Amino acid sequence: MARKPGSRSEITGPRLREAALRLFARDGYAAVSMRQIAAEVGVQAGALYLYTADKQSLLADLMADHLEALLAAWAEEAPEGDARARLDHFARFHIRFHAARADAVFIAYMELRNLTPGNFARIEALRRRYETELEQILRDGQAEGCFALPDTKLAAMALIAMLTGVNTWFREGGRLSLPRVEDIYVDMVLKAAGATAGPPP
Amino acid sequence: MARKPGSRSEITGPRLREAALRLFARDGYAAVSMRQIAAEVGVQAGALYLYTADKQSLLADLMADHLEALLAAWAEEAPEGDARARLDHFARFHIRFHAARADAVFIAYMELRNLTPGNFARIEALRRRYETELEQILRDGQAEGCFALPDTKLAAMALIAMLTGVNTWFREGGRLSLPRVEDIYVDMVLKAAGATAGPPP
Structure with a gap:
C-alpha cells in the first residue's frame, strides 16, 4: 500500500x-x-x-502505556456507592480490561526482569498506583465494617493476581461467557474480602 | 576442579x-x-x-520435572481431616513449594508459548492433575457442606493464581515472614471458598 x-x-x-x-x-x-x-x-x-531512543525505551514505553491506559480507564469508571459495590465493579473492570489485552499483560509480567533500574522504578510506581486504587476500596470497606481482612496491602496483591489469572485460561467461545466468569470471580473476591453475603451469582 | x-x-x-x-x-x-x-x-x-535431544526437550523436561516434583511433594503431604483442614494445608504447601523455586515457576508460566504442541499437551496434563488435586478438596468441601462455591474448576484456577502470585512480591527479610504470609493467604483462601469462619489469623 x-x-x-x-x-x-x-x-x-x-x-x-x-x-x-x-x-x-x-x-x-x-x-x-x-x-x-x-x-x-x-x-x-x-x-x-x-x-x-532504543529497544529498552520501547519496552518501558509499552509497559507504561499499558498501565497508564489501565489507570485512565479505571479513573473513568469512578464507581460510587459502598465499598462492596466498588469492589464488585473493580473485579469486573479488571477482568474485562485485561482479557482484551493479553499480549500487554503477558509482557508487563514477563519482561520486568529486562527493565533498567530506572525504568523498573517508573513501571513499578504505576503498578503500585493501581494496587493502591484497590487497596483504598479494601480500607474503606474495613472502615465501613463490611470487609474483614488481616492485611489490605497483601489482599490487594492477592486479588489482583487472582483476577489477572483469568487471562491464562479464558478463551472466547469456551464453556463460560466472560460476564459469567466475572460473576463467579466477583463472588470469590467479595467472599475473600470477608464481605457479608450478597445475592448468589 | x-x-x-x-x-x-x-x-x-x-x-x-x-x-x-x-x-x-x-x-x-x-x-x-x-x-x-x-x-x-x-x-x-x-x-x-x-x-x-535438543533445546525443546530440555525446556519440556525442566517444566515436567518441576510439575512432577510438585505432584510428588503434595502426594507426600497427603493431609487428612475435613476439607477445611486440607484446603488450609494446600494453601501453605503451595506457597512454600513455589517460593523456593522462583525460576522454575517463572518458566512454567512464561515459556508455555515455546512448547511444541506435543510437549504442551504433556505439561498441560501435569498442571491439570495438580489443579484437580485442589478441585477435589473444593468438591469434598461442597459435599461436606463447609464450602460454598459457584464453580469448583474456576475456583481451583483462581486460588492457584492467587497463591502463586506470592512469588511476584515476596522477599525473605521483608515486612512479613513466609509463615505470616501463609496465615494471611489461608484466611483469604478459606473465605473465598465460602468456608465457615475459623480462628482469626
Whole structure:
C-alpha cells in the first residue's frame, strides 16, 4: 500500500508499538531485534529511531502505556456507592480490561526482569498506583465494617493476581461467557474480602 | 576442579538443568542457545546432546520435572481431616513449594508459548492433575457442606493464581515472614471458598 505523504509519523508510531508488543510477547524481549521490529512494520531499522531512543525505551514505553491506559480507564469508571459495590465493579473492570489485552499483560509480567533500574522504578510506581486504587476500596470497606481482612496491602496483591489469572485460561467461545466468569470471580473476591453475603451469582 | 572419572553423567545432568533453568529464566528460552548453556556448565556444546535431544526437550523436561516434583511433594503431604483442614494445608504447601523455586515457576508460566504442541499437551496434563488435586478438596468441601462455591474448576484456577502470585512480591527479610504470609493467604483462601469462619489469623 502506498504511504500518503505527511501521514508517516501518525501511522508508524502506533504500528511500531503494535509490532513490538506482538514480537516481544511471541519471542521475548531478549530475542527480538530492532531490525526485526522494523521489518514487521515495513521500514528501515534506522527509521525506528525517529520514534524511540532504543529497544529498552520501547519496552518501558509499552509497559507504561499499558498501565497508564489501565489507570485512565479505571479513573473513568469512578464507581460510587459502598465499598462492596466498588469492589464488585473493580473485579469486573479488571477482568474485562485485561482479557482484551493479553499480549500487554503477558509482557508487563514477563519482561520486568529486562527493565533498567530506572525504568523498573517508573513501571513499578504505576503498578503500585493501581494496587493502591484497590487497596483504598479494601480500607474503606474495613472502615465501613463490611470487609474483614488481616492485611489490605497483601489482599490487594492477592486479588489482583487472582483476577489477572483469568487471562491464562479464558478463551472466547469456551464453556463460560466472560460476564459469567466475572460473576463467579466477583463472588470469590467479595467472599475473600470477608464481605457479608450478597445475592448468589 | 578436576572431574573424577565416571562421575560425569551424574554431575553434568543436574548441572545442565540448573544452568538451563537459570539462563531461560534470565534471558528467555528463545534468546538462549545450547552453546551458551554448554559454556555455563563448562562442557563442549556437543556434550549436551548426551543428556538431552535438543533445546525443546530440555525446556519440556525442566517444566515436567518441576510439575512432577510438585505432584510428588503434595502426594507426600497427603493431609487428612475435613476439607477445611486440607484446603488450609494446600494453601501453605503451595506457597512454600513455589517460593523456593522462583525460576522454575517463572518458566512454567512464561515459556508455555515455546512448547511444541506435543510437549504442551504433556505439561498441560501435569498442571491439570495438580489443579484437580485442589478441585477435589473444593468438591469434598461442597459435599461436606463447609464450602460454598459457584464453580469448583474456576475456583481451583483462581486460588492457584492467587497463591502463586506470592512469588511476584515476596522477599525473605521483608515486612512479613513466609509463615505470616501463609496465615494471611489461608484466611483469604478459606473465605473465598465460602468456608465457615475459623480462628482469626
